Amino acid sequence: MSSEAITSSEYIRHHLQNLTCSLQQGHFHCAHTAAEAKAMGFWAFNVDTLLVSFVLGTVFLFFFSRVAKSPAPGVPSGMQNFVEWVIEFIDNSVRGSFSAKNNLVAPLALTVFMWIFLMNFMDLIPIDWVPMLAAKLGVGHFKVVSTTDPNATFGMSISVFFIVLYYSIKMKGLGGFAAELTLQPFGKFGLPANIFLEGVNLIAKPVSLSLRLFGNMYAGEMIFILIAIMGGTWAGFTLVNATLFGSQILLSLGWGIFHILIITLQAFIFMTLTIVYLDMAHQEHH
């Protein structure tokens, strides 16, 4: 906890608020409370999400393009080996789930996987480090895990959704795509029911894609916050306080190790579903 003066609920609320800023009356202003952030309306930016995700995406592309610039077919160096290992893993996943031919899918899957993985990975940085550093620099809020911001997850899933729509129409034609939405599963006489079912089906893709990632990371972050509160109630050396402090260390270790699995799994699920949705867009089914 950053200060003894704040309560547990204040601590949680503080950790769950983004650094939301917007242009007001000609100068950039950042919200201090959740209500203030809400009042800024749509034209505001979560600067922490943007900054962290941009830095991580750039780091990912920097290392991968450095390897790509000197693609020696001989004995690979360590970095090259790692990058190629990731690429082969993605390539195998794409080959396994995507049957059509499309040069966009594999790089898209790679970007999705690495970007989400790195953003999720920020969850493993001890929870107070970055916000406290930000506070030292005079920034009130800083959420370091971008995937706990629905803007980030929806930003990706909606992009994927539009790519899926684009290829659905490109591959099947506008008529074919419309027919898929209206003429099944009940045939042309069940048209309203078809539209309803397929419409829900269609909209569920981006929503579930982004909410699954957001929900998992948000819940994980929340558990880290709760674990951090245990030792944070320290008020003098008593048995209870010592037990809580020890529990915090053990629990954050345990949850952190478990979280390594979750962050990888969530990145993998997002990637695999992206590939599968794109595969469905390329296939004439029924």
Next chain:
Amino acid sequence: MNINATLIAQAIMFALFVWFCMSFVWPPIVGALAARQKLIADGLAAGDRGKHELELSAKKAAQGLRTAKEKASDIIAQAEKRAGEIVEEAKTNAKTEGDRIIAGAKAEIGQEVNRAKEGLRQQVSALAVAGAEKILRREIDAKAHAAMLTTIANEL
């Protein structure tokens, strides 16, 4: 946790990252992977080929060795045969030469004997004549007895 313009910014950022990845990251690395795969496959194939060639040349070498051995034993047998022949020939030649030398010597010996006999005969007859002359000086006519003495000398 408000939905705001961050959404749009994130989507644009995502699109840019995907574009960059698709243009500058994925193709060269996948190309390098394919190149390495080919390199390794070629290397393995070359190794197999080398092994095969090694087996082949080992077989060839063994065969060459066998042929050489056969040839060598042939040559030795021939040489032995030839040596036997030469020895036989030399023996025959030596025998002929020996016989010839012996015959020559025998003939020479015969001639020498005859010559000696002749000399002796002459000396004996001369001696006999001298003896008889001394004996018969007084009583016998040398002329009348010379013919008789010659006959005796010839009978020797």
